[in-house]
Amino acid sequence: MNRRKEEGRPGPARSCPICGRPALHRYRPFCSKRCADVDLARWLGGRYAIPAMEEAPDFEAGENDRPRPERRSS
Ligand SMILES: [Zn+2]
DSSP: OOOOOOTTOOOOOOBOTTTOSBOOTTTTTSSSHHHHHHHHHHHHHSSOOOOSOSOOTTOOTTTSSSOOOOOOOO
């Protein structure tokens, strides 16, 4: 069986359209989630807008609207 793996294939990585750094596979075509968020904000707002939050581990778009119940395992 032949498996084609794109990983490990040496090639010019696409650069992040936001900041120009090499894009990460995980966030492509962006280099980071931050840049992806920036692009998304541009899309939604139709203007250049950078999300205010810098480090928000729990932040997830869409889930922030409703109050989330605390999860407790009792
Ligand atoms: Zn970037």
